[in-house]
Amino acid sequence: MLTVDQVEKSYTGGGLFSRTSKKILHNISFALEAGEVLGIIGESGSGKSTLGRLLLGIEKPDRGTIQFEGISIGERAGRRGKISAVFQDYTSSIHPYYTVEKALAEPLKLSGQKGREVEERIDLLLRQVGLDSSYRKKYPHELSGGEAQRVCIARAVSTEPQCILLDEAVSSLDASVQFQVLELLKKLKESYGMSYIFITHDIQAAVYLCDRLMFVRNGQIVEIVSAHQLTDVRSEYSNDMLRMALRLAGSGEDRSVDLENRKERIL
Numbered sequence: 001m002l003t004v005d006q007v008e009k010s011y012t013g014g015g016l017f018s019r020t021s022k023k024i025l026h027n028i029s030f031a032l033e034a035g036e037v038l039g040i041i042g043e044s045g046s047g048k049s050t051l052g053r054l055l056l057g058i059e060k061p062d063r064g065t066i067q068f069e070g071i072s073i074g075e076r077a078g079r080r081g082k083i084s085a086v087f088q089d090y091t092s093s094i095h096p097y098y099t100v101e102k103a104l105a106e107p108l109k110l111s112g113q114k115g116r117e118v119e120e121r122i123d124l125l126l127r128q129v130g131l132d133s134s135y136r137k138k139y140p141h142e143l144s145g146g147e148a149q150r151v152c153i154a155r156a157v158s159t160e161p162q163c164i165l166l167d168e169a170v171s172s173l174d175a176s177v178q179f180q181v182l183e184l185l186k187k188l189k190e191s192y193g194m195s196y197i198f199i200t201h202d203i204q205a206a207v208y209l210c211d212r213l214m215f216v217r218n219g220q221i222v223e224i225v226s227a228h229q230l231t232d233v234r235s236e237y238s239n240d241m242l243r244m245a246l247r248l249a250g251s252g253e254d255r256s257v258d259l260e261n262r263k264e265r266i267l
C-alpha cells in the first residue's frame, strides 16, 4: 500500500548564510501493508519525526520515492483522504477557538459531507472515541489531555483514511490514560481496518500496538522485526532498547499498564 524507496533527507545547518548540510535520513526503504501497524522506534534525534513529515507529504525527500498505491505522496492525489496524522501536542492540534464539533466538522465538510450527514457522523465519532455528545460544545481548554487526544483521534479517523500516522501520540499522557488511548486505537483499527504508523521511543507501547517494529538509528533502518517475535531481534542497538524497556518495566518506572503482558512479549 505505502512504499518508501531509498529515501534521503538533509537539512542545512543553522545561521542565515550556513551552507553546511547534515544528512538526517539515509537510504530508507520499507513497505507498509494495508491494515498493518508499523512501529518506528529510535532514540531521540534518530530522524523518526523527519521521516513522519516526509510520509505525510509535509516535506519532500531529497532523493528516493514515497508512494501510496503507486502514486507519489508529493501529488495531492497520492495523499488526499489516504493518510492523516495525530501528534504528541494535542493541545495545539485543535484550533483554540473551535468547539469539538467544529473541529470534527471541518475535515468532514472538506471531504464533501453536508448537513445532517455531518451531524450524525460527529455523534458517531464521539461515541467511538468514548466521549458523549456533551463534548460537542466544549473548547480545547475545557478538555483533559486524554479527552483532547481522543478528539484528535476522532478527527484523524473522521474521513476514514487508509493510514494514520501517530507521532508520539500517547507519550505525554499519563499511564492509565495512555493505556486507554492504546486500547481505543486497537478498537478503531478493528472497526475501520486502517493501517497505523506508530512513531515512538516507547517500546512497550509499540509492542502492545504494532505488528512490526522498525528500529531507526542515526537516520538509518537498523532492522525490521515482527512485534510478536522479538527473540528474532539481531542488532545490539535494538536489543539494548528492548533491555532498557524491560529494566524500566521491572523498576516500576514504567508509565504504562498491562506490564506483565508486555514483558512476556518482550521476553
Ligand SMILES: Nc1ncnc2c1ncn2[C@@H]1O[C@H](COP(=O)(O)OP(=O)(O)OP(=O)(O)O)[C@@H](O)[C@H]1O
Pocket: 011, 012, 024, 042, 043, 044, 045, 046, 047, 048, 049, 050, 051, 201
Ligand atoms: N527543520 C529542520 N531543520 C534542521 N534540522 C532539523 C529539522 N528538523 C529536524 N532536524 C534535525 O534532524 C534530526 C532528527 O530530528 P527528528 O525530530 O526527526 O528526530 P526524532 O527521532 O523524531 O527525535 P525525538 O524523538 O526527540 O522527537 C535532529 O538532529 C534535528 O535537530
